[in-house]
Amino acid sequence: MNTISNKTYNATPSTIEKEWVLVDAEDKPLGRVSSEVASILRGKNKPEFTPHMDTGDNVIVINAEKAVLTGNKMTDKVYFRHTDYPGGEKFTTADEMLEKDPTSLVTNAVKGMLPKNKLGRKLLTNLRVYAGPVHPHTAQQPEIKEI
Known part of the structure; x- marks a missing residue:
């Protein structure tokens, strides 16, 4: 008789262990840094990953202003937002965003790679x-993660 259990493991809040991870974005492509950070935040790098739970670690990203965009994206990439007023479309280039708030490029890139629900916001x-x-x-005492 087969003794292997076929039950799926589900993490519970009491079994989740959160750590701190430090990522340096200096001279690294924005997309590569963001996708790795999103994976760590989600907890996909852990064997205890449970899709509906926050099993990820806390992530600190430093040198966000020195992350690079390849090609002409710094001037050509446009971010869109709407003010909720008629005709309230606002367009901002990556260059302008970096000048106004250097952390917003990394934050927006990671936000776009997380689930669009309560869990993603958490x-x-x-x-x-x-x-x-x-x-x-x-x-x-964050653990330094090389990307």
């Missing part, structure tokens, strides 16, 4: 993005 609260190399989370 996972985004585990992301901290800083423009420069300094961050206030040294007490958490």
